Amino acid sequence: MRARPAKGRNRGRRPPWYRQVTPRQWKAMLAAWVGYLLDGFDFVLITLVLTEIADTFALSTAGAASLVSGAFVTRWLGGALLGAAGDRYGRKAAMIASILLYSLGTFACGFAWDYTSLFAARLVIGMGMAGEYSASATYVLESWPAPLRNRASGFLISGYAGGTVLAAQLYQWVVPHWGWRWMFWIGVLPVLVALWVRRSLPEAGDWSSEVGAAGVRPRPFGPLFAGRARRRLNVLLAAVASAALFCVFTPAGAGHTPWLAALAALCLTAFAVQLGGRRGWVLYVSLTLTVFCAFLYSWPVQALLPTYLKTELGYAPAQVADVMFYAGFGTMAGCWLAGFVGDRFGTRRAYAGTLLLSLVFVFPVFAVQDSLVALGVLLFGLLALGQGISGILPKYIAGHFPTAVRAASLGFVYNVGALGGAVAPVLGARLAEGMTLGRALAVLTFGLTLVVIVLVGGDVPVRLARLLDRETVGDHLVPAGAGAGAEAGAGTARGSGRQRPK
Numbered sequence: 372m373r374a375r376p377a378k379g380r381n382r383g384r385r386p387p388w389y390r391q392v393t394p395r396q397w398k399a400m401l402a403a404w405v406g407y408l409l410d411g412f413d414f415v416l417i418t419l420v421l422t423e424i425a426d427t428f429a430l431s432t433a434g435a436a437s438l439v440s441g442a443f444v445t446r447w448l449g450g451a452l453l454g455a456a457g458d459r460y461g462r463k464a465a466m467i468a469s470i471l472l473y474s475l476g477t478f479a480c481g482f483a484w485d486y487t488s489l490f491a492a493r494l495v496i497g498m499g500m501a502g503e504y505s506a507s508a509t510y511v512l513e514s515w516p517a518p519l520r521n522r523a524s525g526f527l528i529s530g531y532a533g534g535t536v537l538a539a540q541l542y543q544w545v546v547p548h549w550g551w552r553w554m555f556w557i558g559v560l561p562v563l564v565a566l567w568v569r570r571s572l573p574e575a576g577d578w579s580s581e582v583g584a585a586g587v588r589p590r591p592f593g594p595l596f597a598g599r600a601r602r603r604l605n606v607l608l609a610a611v612a613s614a615a616l617f618c619v620f621t622p623a624g625a626g627h628t629p630w631l632a633a634l635a636a637l638c639l640t641a642f643a644v645q646l647g648g649r650r651g652w653v654l655y656v657s658l659t660l661t662v663f664c665a666f667l668y669s670w671p672v673q674a675l676l677p678t679y680l681k682t683e684l685g686y687a688p689a690q691v692a693d694v695m696f697y698a699g700f701g702t703m704a705g706c707w708l709a710g711f712v713g714d715r716f717g718t719r720r721a722y723a724g725t726l727l728l729s730l731v732f733v734f735p736v737f738a739v740q741d742s743l744v745a746l747g748v749l750l751f752g753l754l755a756l757g758q759g760i761s762g763i764l765p766k767y768i769a770g771h772f773p774t775a776v777r778a779a780s781l782g783f784v785y786n787v788g789a790l791g792g793a794v795a796p797v798l799g800a801r802l803a804e805g806m807t808l809g810r811a812l813a814v815l816t817f818g819l820t821l822v823v824i825v826l827v828g829g830d831v832p833v834r835l836a837r838l839l840d841r842e843t844v845g846d847h848l849v850p851a852g853a854g855a856g857a858e859a860g861a862g863t864a865r866g867s868g869r870q871r872p873k
Contacts, residue, residue: 391516399514403507404530404664410503411534413477413496414442418674419542419695420551420680420861428486430861432678432803436796438486439674440620443492443793446501446786450615454782457509462778472547473499481555490621502791505782508765510847513774520848521718525710525762527556529703532759536699543692604688605642612638620793639787649753652844653783654771654836660789661826662768668819669758670795671812679808690743697747705759713763718846722760722767723828726820729757733817737809757820767827770846775836777847816830 385391392400392725417424417439425435440512449472458466477497483489506528515523516871540552545553615635620622624631640656647655680686680694705725713721732753737744772780795815823830 384543388519388522391519396514396516400511400526403466403511403527405465406503406507406528407530408534408537409470410500411531412501413473413534414500414531414534414539415538415673416477416554417442417480418677419538419691420554421547421678423546423551424489428489430486432524432699433797433800434486434622436674436678436800437620438489438493439796440793442497442500443790444616445494445497445613446607446789448501448785449498450501450505450782450786450789451642451779453498453506454509454779456502457506457778458776461508462510462513463780465709466500466510469499469506471499473497473503475499477555478559481552487621494617500787501782503779504785505690506766507779509781511768512766513777517848519714521537521713521721521763521766523708524711524766525690525708525713525759528762528765529706532699532702532706534703536696539692539695543689601645605645608638610742611635613752616790616793630873636677642783643787644779649834650840651843652746653839653846654832655780657832657835658768658771658784659788661823661832662764662820663784663791664822665761666789666791666815667798668707669761669821670792671799671815672754673758674792675799675808676810679812683808684740686743693743693749694747698750700757701754702758703750704751705755705757706762707759708755709760709762712783713766715789718763718767718770719827719830722763723824725756725777726827727822729753729760730817732756735818736812757816766848770848771775771832773844773847790815 418429421435421438423430424430424438453465453469456468473496476492476497476499479492479495480489483492499707508524509669511527512520539556542559545557576679611633615624615638616632619631619635639659643655643659644652646654676698677691677695680691686694709721709725712725715721716724729752732749736753739749764785768785769777769781799808799811799815802815806814829847833843833845833861
């Protein structure tokens with residue numbers, strides 16, 4: 372009789388990763404991914420039609436670029452409010468509210484009659500997309516198995532890149548025939564699909580377990596409303612920060628931009644200090660600065676690439692769409708790659724190492740002049756490595772916070788840091804006044820990518836946080852003993868992972 376050793380060995384093997392994900396978890400991913408697809412579609416529209424809008428409203432390059440910045444002005448508030456709602460009422464409710472909000476803003480863009488009305492619609496989009504990021508990211512991360520959460524993060528963020536590809540293809544068909552307004556009106560139609568997909572979703576597993584065990588709903592912004600005096604002060608700070616940011620990115624603040632920017636930064640830092648508490652505020656502030664630098668290196672290219680292609684290279688709409696197609700799929704492929712690499716080597720190592728490789732492509736991309744194919748291939752490589760790695764940015768940020776405050780903290784840190792995306796296109800346009808736009812984009816991307824490599828690769832936020840609190844946990848999303856890759860992602864994580872009083 373033949374021996375059967377193989378069968379016994381197979382019993383101990385783990386199934387392929389995709390079989391470790393249940394149908395319910397795949398459904399959660401699909402629902403969140405569709406939301407991100409629409410998020411990317413709605414947000415990138417403004418970059419595609421920026422030159423057409425500038426012609427319609429007689430705007431300069433810098434003035435038109437500020438419309439891209441408009442959505443970032445309110446992101447910090449939308450991320451904080453909808454993130455807090457996700458912690459208190461569940462991730463699913465916050466996901467639905469966010470998609471309705473940014474869809475309403477997109478539809479309103481098509482009816483804009485001047486710069487101010489369009490900027491106001493962009494403010495609404497910013498609030499909605501900020502909530503989409505915090506709610507959807509925490510929902511998927513808490514729904515998927517712990518050893519696969521980098522993969523979950525990468526798959527989710529790839530939806531945003533898919534939306535940019537879809538928008539680029541529609542651009543070449545719609546704008547030359549019907550004008551730029553129709554891009555915004557068409558952009559609101561798929562919302563019904565997203566709402567239908569999300570209507571019967573279960574709640575995120577981690578959130579349900581924690582709320583069920585505790586018996587009370589979290590109040591992540593409780594420190595901001597502890598007492599009448601503090602409540603009034605923080606309402607005032609929110610109003611001042613919003614007004615200052617509005618003035619910074621519109622002509623209303625002309626001549627006073629540095630002072631207004633400093634005022635907004637002080638107000639937002641005051642919120643971070645209160646949320647983090649006596650021992651945790653350094654983590655909030657340092658993570659926010661890391662995200663700010665990440666946006667500064669990535670958003671000049673994302674926001675001004677279509678303008679560069681049309682103005683400096685003289686590309687027609689169809690050629691712009693082709694290049695954006697390469698760029699979008701490069702980012703999508705990079706997000707998928709980032710998820711696998713992050714689960715294998717750890718989040719921080721994957722992030723820093725991939726960014727380091729991306730530097731090889733930065734200057735060659737902006738050196739190509741006459742070859743559409745060469746430009747497309749180089750852009751694919753640059754965005755796959757440099758932008759695609761942002762697919763695990765939600766995992767990187769969310770892992771620093773326990774479940775009870777995860778959505779609100781992720782929403783606040785990421786979307787305050789996202790103000791770097793508001794600064795980036797204007798900074799790129801200003802820098803281009805003294806050199807070509809292509810060179811300005813290359814210099815910003817290369818220099819600030821190096822800064823992010825140091826911050827993330829060196830685990831700077833956690834190292835700084837441990838100066839005040841030695842028990843700061845490196846990654847709450849990776850349980851002890853989750854595997855070699857998970858341990859690498861957790862880095863020097865210490866403690867039990869529970870939230871301690873501040």
